[in-house]
Amino acid sequence: MLVGFIPQTTYVQAARDTSLEENLATDLKQLGLFKGVSDTNFDLNREPTRVEALVMLIRVLGQESVALNGDWTHPFKDVPNWADKYVGYAYENDLTKGTSATTFGTENANSAMYITFMLRALGYSDVDGEDFTWDNPY
Secondary structure, rough: OOOOOOOOOOOOOOOOOOHHHHHHHHHHHHOOOOOOOOOOOOOOOOOOOOHHHHHHHHHHHOHHHHHHHHOOOOOOOOOHHHHHHHHHHHHOOOOOOOOOOOOOOEEEOOOHHHHHHHHHOOOOOHHHHOOOOOOOOO
């Protein structure tokens, strides 16, 4: 017998209850603001990407059909094909600047990114910190 031996315990993290969020996502889908990853899966257990946050902003602004039907361009090399027109629309309408001259940024979106997109959409400027700064829009 080993004195002081503690048996190894395996912990299993319980799945988070997302029923409230599922209902809210369904409401947003009915409004045309949120689509999820398929007709039946919202994939709410992960954070949205920067591209997904931008698409949601364009939908909130009521500009999705304009974005999808335009001939928009952007200089970014890391934008997925499905999001090309959304990002082009946002770039040409000064809603986004990208994370560098040639990258849009594919990381997960945080609240500062979304607030920055929204403030630009409302007409505020982060050029030279005029109204806010992109890294601290609060």
